[in-house]
Amino acid sequence: MGGATGRGTSLKDLFGGTTGRGTSLKDLFGRRAEREAIERLLARARSGKSGTLVVRGEAGIGKTALLEYARDTASRSGFRVETLTGVPSETQFAFAGLHQLCARLMDRADALPAPQRAALGVVFGLRAGPAPDRFLVGLAILSLLAEVAEEEGLVCLVDDAQWLDEASSQVLTFAARRLGAERLVLVFAVRDSTEGDALPFTGMPEVRLGPLAEHDAQALLTAAAPALLDEAVRDRIVAEARGNPLALLELPMSAPPTRWAGGYETPDLADAPSRVEDSFRRRSSNLPAETQLLLLVAAAEPTGEVALLCRATEALGIASEASAPAEAAGLLDIDTRVRFRHPLVRSAVYRTAHASDRxxxxxxxxxxxxxxxxxxxxxxHQAQAVLGVDEKAAAELEHSAERARARGGLAAAAAFLERATELTPDEAERARRALEAAHAKHEAGAYDVALDLLRLASAGPLDALQDARAEQLRAQIEFHTTRGSEVPGMLLDAAETLAPLDPTLSRETYLYALTAAIHAGSLARGRGLPEAAKAAAEDAPAQSGPPGAVDLLLDGLSTRFTQGFEASVPSLQGALQALRSDDSRDDVDGRWLWLACHVAAVLWDDRALYDLADRAVRLARESGSLATLPGVLNSVASVLVLFGELTRAAALAQEESAITQAIGVPPLSNARLMLAAWSGRHREALDLYATMVQEATERGEATSIDQAQATIAAMHNGLGNYEEALTFAIGPCSSEEMALTSLALPELIEAATRSGDHERARAASDLLSRRTRASGAPFGLGLAACGRALISTGAEAEEHYLEAIELLGRTQMAVFLARAHLVYGEWLRREGRREEAREQLRTAHEKLSAMGTEAFAERAARELRATGEHPRSRTAQPTDALTAQELHISRLVATGATSREIGAQLFLSPRTIEAHLRNIFRKLGITSRRQLKDFQLQ
Structure with missing residues (x-):
C-alpha cells in the first residue's frame, strides 16, 4: 500500500541521501531541484564567487529543512556556517537579528576601516557615538562577513527572515546585493505573506517551494506515520495536507492512531499552516501546567539564552525538570540555546496562552x-507585563527609544514610543509622547502609523508649539507620500503658526514650503510658488544673529519670485559662498546642499555647482549615507556630462543604479537620460524621457519634466532636428521658476534661430543676457555671448562668437565650449571662409568625439565634410575595453588607493575589487597597479 515511492522516485531522492523515520532530512522529499540549487551556490562559493538565494513558501512547506540541508552540506564542504532565525517579538529591537548573526564574528571587527568599526560598535551598544547611517552599517556587515569568509568560506542561513527587525532586514538586503568574490553565501528563508504586504528580499535569486507531489507526499506520510495507515485514510490525509510536509509530519501525531484507522471522522477543512499550529497547540495543552508555563516563557523571550530562561522560570517556581515533557514531545530543545522545533510551535504557545499568563x-x-x-x-518586557497604564513603564520605554535612536534604530525608537504612548496615564503626557512617536514613525518611513499617532496626539491636549509641530509633520508626511498639490499650503500654514513660537523652525518650514512649490512647479494646484514666495518674503520671522545658509537661501528664493531674478542674486550667491566655505558638517549642510546645487544652476555658477555636488557625495560617502548618496551621485554625474566627462559620469550613474538596487528604491533617471541623449543613444533617451514624464506627472513634479525636456531639446539640436528641439525647449523656458531655464534658454535660442523663429530667439537672447550680467558667472556670460552671435550678422556676430569661446574656455563646461567652436565654424562656412571654418570645425569635432557626445560630433563631421575635409576617426584606446565600473576602479587605483579604500567608497568588498582588478589587468595587458598610471584614464 504505502511502501512504494511511485513514479520512479528513489528513497535517496526523497530523503536527500538517507532513509527511514527520524531522519532530520525527511522534509526534503521531492526537493531534488532545490537541493541542486543549494549545491550550485556552494560550488560557486568554493571557486571564489559569492551568492545569495531566497527560499520562499508557505509555513511548513520545508524551508527550514532546506536550510538544514544547506547547513549540513556546507559544513561537510569545509565552510563556516552561521545561523539566524527571525521571530515576531524581535521586530521592535533594532539590529537584534544582526547581533544574533554576528556575535561570534566580532573578533574580526578590528580588521575593518575605522568608520565601519565604529558603526558596528554603536549599533551593537559597544560604544557611544552618533547614530550611523543604516547603509554604513550594511557596508560594515559586508566587510565583516568578507573578513571571516577569507579564511574558510562562510555560509549565513537566515530562517523566517520575514520576522527580522527592519534594521537587520535592510542591512542584510544591502549586503546580499553587493556580494562579489568573497566566498560568501547568504540564504534567506521567507514565509509567503498572507496579508498583501510587500515581500522582503525581492529582486534576488530565489526558489519557491510548492506543495509536494502526491507520490512524494504519500512516501513522506508513510515514513512518518506512527502506525500503519489504511490506504483510504492515508489518501485523505494527503489530500487535506495539500502537499505541506510539516502538515504531513504533524497531523498523524496530533491524535491517537485509532482516530486515523477507520476514516469516519469529520473532515477538517482548515488550511495546512493553521491546522499544524492547532496540532502544536493541542500537543502543548496536554503537557503538565508547569511545562506549559515554561514553554510560554521561552516563547516570550526569543533570544534563546538558557541562563535567562532558567532565571525567569526559577522566579516563577518552575522546577528545572519541567522542560523534559516538552522535549519528549518534540516541541522544545534545550542545549546551548533554547530552540523550538518550528516557529509555529512558538506562535501556537504564545497566541493561545491566557493574557494574564503572558x-x-x-x-x-x-x-x-x-x-x-x-x-x-x-x-x-516590563511594558508587556502591564495591565492598563503605567507611567514608570512608559518612562522607561521613552528612555529606551532615546538609546535606540542613538544607535540608529529608528524603527525600534518608534515602536518603544508607540507603546509608551499606550501606557501613559496623563492625557497631556500621552499627547506629547504620541507626537514624538509620530515623528519617529515618520523618520522610520511608517507614514500610515505616523498619521494614526498624529490623530491621537491632536486629540490633545497639546500646547501651541506642539500643535504647530504636528501640523508641520502632517504636511511633511503628505509631501513624502503624495507630493500633493496642497502640500505647499499646508507647510505655509505650519510656518505661519510656528513664527511666534519657534522662529528658527518657522523659517526652515517656509523654506520647506518653497522647496515643495519648486518641485510642483506648473503642476501645483492651490497655493503654489508665487504664494509661497510672497508669504516667505512678508511673513517669515527675522533671523536672530548673522544670516546662515538657511536664511540666505530663504531670502534669496523668496526675493527671486517676488522681486525678480536680478534682485535675488546677492542673497543666493551669499548662500552658495556660505555653504562652500563652511567646513562644518552640521545638519543644515546635509539638508540643504541639494537646494544649493539647484541655486548654482540658476546662477550658471559651474564651479559652485560641481563643488557643492561633489561635497555632498563626499559627505555621503564618509558617513555611509546610502539614503542620500544616490541622489548626489546622480547630480554629480549630470554635471560631469556637461563637463564632457561622459565616462566618469557613466561610472557614477552605474554606481547610483547599483546602490538604488541594493537598497530597494527606484533608480534615478536624470543622469541616465543625459548620458543617453548626449552619447547619441537616441531611442534609449526617448524611452527614458517618456518614463520620466509619466512618473513626474503622476507625482505632480514639474521640475523633472522640465529637466527632461531641456535634455531632449539639446539632443535634437545635436541631431540637427531644430523644430523638434524648439518644441521641447519652449516648456522649460516658460517655467520662470525652474533652474532648468538656465540651460534651456541656450537650446531655445539655437533651435529658434535655425527654425526661422527669429523673434522668439531674440526675446530669449535678451532674457539670457540680462540674467547672466546680473550673475556675472563666466559660464552664463559665455552662453549669452553665443546666443547673441546666433541672432547677429557680420562683424558683430563674429565678435560675439569669439567672446563666447574666450569666456567658456574659462569654465569647466567643455561641451558648451566645443559647441561654441561648432556654431562659429558653421557660421564661417556660410560666410565662405572655408579655411577658418575647417579650423573651428576640426577643433569642435576632435573635442566632441573625445568626449563621446556623438550627435554633436557627427554634426561637426558633416559640416567639416562640407568644407572638403574628411574628419579623422577617433583612435581606439586600450581602455575602451573597460566597463564604466572598471574604468572608475582603475582611476582610483591610479591615485594610489588600496582595494580596501576603494571597496569602502564603492560599497564593495576588497576581494571583489581585486577580482575587478584581475579583469582590468587582463584587458590592458598589464600585471601591476603601477602600470595603470601609464594609461589615459580620463
Missing amino acids: RRAHRALAEATDPRLDPDRRAW
Missing part, C-alpha cells in the same frame, strides 16, 4: 533581565 511570563523575564546589560529588553 503578562506573568513577561514580568518574570523583566525581573530576570540585567538592567545594566540589556535595559531596553527589560523595559520592553
Whole structure:
C-alpha cells in the first residue's frame, strides 16, 4: 500500500541521501531541484564567487529543512556556517537579528576601516557615538562577513527572515546585493505573506517551494506515520495536507492512531499552516501546567539564552525538570540555546496562552533581565507585563527609544514610543509622547502609523508649539507620500503658526514650503510658488544673529519670485559662498546642499555647482549615507556630462543604479537620460524621457519634466532636428521658476534661430543676457555671448562668437565650449571662409568625439565634410575595453588607493575589487597597479 515511492522516485531522492523515520532530512522529499540549487551556490562559493538565494513558501512547506540541508552540506564542504532565525517579538529591537548573526564574528571587527568599526560598535551598544547611517552599517556587515569568509568560506542561513527587525532586514538586503568574490553565501528563508504586504528580499535569486507531489507526499506520510495507515485514510490525509510536509509530519501525531484507522471522522477543512499550529497547540495543552508555563516563557523571550530562561522560570517556581515533557514531545530543545522545533510551535504557545499568563511570563523575564546589560529588553518586557497604564513603564520605554535612536534604530525608537504612548496615564503626557512617536514613525518611513499617532496626539491636549509641530509633520508626511498639490499650503500654514513660537523652525518650514512649490512647479494646484514666495518674503520671522545658509537661501528664493531674478542674486550667491566655505558638517549642510546645487544652476555658477555636488557625495560617502548618496551621485554625474566627462559620469550613474538596487528604491533617471541623449543613444533617451514624464506627472513634479525636456531639446539640436528641439525647449523656458531655464534658454535660442523663429530667439537672447550680467558667472556670460552671435550678422556676430569661446574656455563646461567652436565654424562656412571654418570645425569635432557626445560630433563631421575635409576617426584606446565600473576602479587605483579604500567608497568588498582588478589587468595587458598610471584614464 504505502511502501512504494511511485513514479520512479528513489528513497535517496526523497530523503536527500538517507532513509527511514527520524531522519532530520525527511522534509526534503521531492526537493531534488532545490537541493541542486543549494549545491550550485556552494560550488560557486568554493571557486571564489559569492551568492545569495531566497527560499520562499508557505509555513511548513520545508524551508527550514532546506536550510538544514544547506547547513549540513556546507559544513561537510569545509565552510563556516552561521545561523539566524527571525521571530515576531524581535521586530521592535533594532539590529537584534544582526547581533544574533554576528556575535561570534566580532573578533574580526578590528580588521575593518575605522568608520565601519565604529558603526558596528554603536549599533551593537559597544560604544557611544552618533547614530550611523543604516547603509554604513550594511557596508560594515559586508566587510565583516568578507573578513571571516577569507579564511574558510562562510555560509549565513537566515530562517523566517520575514520576522527580522527592519534594521537587520535592510542591512542584510544591502549586503546580499553587493556580494562579489568573497566566498560568501547568504540564504534567506521567507514565509509567503498572507496579508498583501510587500515581500522582503525581492529582486534576488530565489526558489519557491510548492506543495509536494502526491507520490512524494504519500512516501513522506508513510515514513512518518506512527502506525500503519489504511490506504483510504492515508489518501485523505494527503489530500487535506495539500502537499505541506510539516502538515504531513504533524497531523498523524496530533491524535491517537485509532482516530486515523477507520476514516469516519469529520473532515477538517482548515488550511495546512493553521491546522499544524492547532496540532502544536493541542500537543502543548496536554503537557503538565508547569511545562506549559515554561514553554510560554521561552516563547516570550526569543533570544534563546538558557541562563535567562532558567532565571525567569526559577522566579516563577518552575522546577528545572519541567522542560523534559516538552522535549519528549518534540516541541522544545534545550542545549546551548533554547530552540523550538518550528516557529509555529512558538506562535501556537504564545497566541493561545491566557493574557494574564503572558503578562506573568513577561514580568518574570523583566525581573530576570540585567538592567545594566540589556535595559531596553527589560523595559520592553516590563511594558508587556502591564495591565492598563503605567507611567514608570512608559518612562522607561521613552528612555529606551532615546538609546535606540542613538544607535540608529529608528524603527525600534518608534515602536518603544508607540507603546509608551499606550501606557501613559496623563492625557497631556500621552499627547506629547504620541507626537514624538509620530515623528519617529515618520523618520522610520511608517507614514500610515505616523498619521494614526498624529490623530491621537491632536486629540490633545497639546500646547501651541506642539500643535504647530504636528501640523508641520502632517504636511511633511503628505509631501513624502503624495507630493500633493496642497502640500505647499499646508507647510505655509505650519510656518505661519510656528513664527511666534519657534522662529528658527518657522523659517526652515517656509523654506520647506518653497522647496515643495519648486518641485510642483506648473503642476501645483492651490497655493503654489508665487504664494509661497510672497508669504516667505512678508511673513517669515527675522533671523536672530548673522544670516546662515538657511536664511540666505530663504531670502534669496523668496526675493527671486517676488522681486525678480536680478534682485535675488546677492542673497543666493551669499548662500552658495556660505555653504562652500563652511567646513562644518552640521545638519543644515546635509539638508540643504541639494537646494544649493539647484541655486548654482540658476546662477550658471559651474564651479559652485560641481563643488557643492561633489561635497555632498563626499559627505555621503564618509558617513555611509546610502539614503542620500544616490541622489548626489546622480547630480554629480549630470554635471560631469556637461563637463564632457561622459565616462566618469557613466561610472557614477552605474554606481547610483547599483546602490538604488541594493537598497530597494527606484533608480534615478536624470543622469541616465543625459548620458543617453548626449552619447547619441537616441531611442534609449526617448524611452527614458517618456518614463520620466509619466512618473513626474503622476507625482505632480514639474521640475523633472522640465529637466527632461531641456535634455531632449539639446539632443535634437545635436541631431540637427531644430523644430523638434524648439518644441521641447519652449516648456522649460516658460517655467520662470525652474533652474532648468538656465540651460534651456541656450537650446531655445539655437533651435529658434535655425527654425526661422527669429523673434522668439531674440526675446530669449535678451532674457539670457540680462540674467547672466546680473550673475556675472563666466559660464552664463559665455552662453549669452553665443546666443547673441546666433541672432547677429557680420562683424558683430563674429565678435560675439569669439567672446563666447574666450569666456567658456574659462569654465569647466567643455561641451558648451566645443559647441561654441561648432556654431562659429558653421557660421564661417556660410560666410565662405572655408579655411577658418575647417579650423573651428576640426577643433569642435576632435573635442566632441573625445568626449563621446556623438550627435554633436557627427554634426561637426558633416559640416567639416562640407568644407572638403574628411574628419579623422577617433583612435581606439586600450581602455575602451573597460566597463564604466572598471574604468572608475582603475582611476582610483591610479591615485594610489588600496582595494580596501576603494571597496569602502564603492560599497564593495576588497576581494571583489581585486577580482575587478584581475579583469582590468587582463584587458590592458598589464600585471601591476603601477602600470595603470601609464594609461589615459580620463
